[in-house]
């Protein structure tokens with residue numbers, strides 16, 4: 487089995503971190519590769535970044551399908567391009583936000599989400615509603631560390647831990663979801679320190695794809711996710 491994990495941003499060090507977490511989540515006989523588009527934003531922290539990143543995500547997934555990958559992960563907490571990707575390929579496509587939110591639902595009555603910047607909280611709330619799990623969310627919190635600083639800011643880990651402690655205290659929740667792929671390497675340590683389950687969406691989504699492929703399950707192509715009707719697509723930003 488071969489799974490392609492797509493980091494929608496173009497920060498290659500984060501792609502490597504994502505690949506490590508994804509590989510640790512699968513069983514024997516499963517090959518995991520992580521890639522990122524060659525063009526696009528270095529991080530995704532706004533609707534604009536999300537829009538900029540989506541074409542690259544879709545191109546990488548379509549190319550991966552031609553290379554025979556059995557399933558795909560979109561490794562950005564916001565799941566950019568997820569529904570479009572499900573139209574474009576037959577293999578299962580899972581986003582880390584959807585996988586993390588659904589996984590946390592198995593672990594208690596409610597869970598808290600801890601992400602990077604507060605400006606992304608509205609989108610996270612919106613996708614929790616979209617996935618039908620908003621009632622399980624005890625609260626959503628930001629550590630205010632920008633995505634690209636997660637690896638370099640010496641205060642990042644302490645800030646994320648403090649945000650998790652605050653979340654558990656005010657929300658009274660049973661588990662934590664890490665709302666950024668760049669936090670993937672922190673989940674196990676945070677879980678030990680907080681004494682609650684901490685869900686890393688990269689691991690959750692990759693394990694979910696492995697399960698779907700093992701069960702022989704693919705996206706339903708009967709109607710909404712059938713291949714999009716072919717049409718002329720004009721080149722970028724030209725006015726007539």
Ligand SMILES: O=C(O)C[C@H]1NC(=O)NC1=O
Pocket residue numbers: 495528529530531561562563564601602603606633665666667668
């Ligand atoms: O929304 C966020 O802050 C996290 C999201 N951005 C990014 O570049 N990778 C992510 O997982």
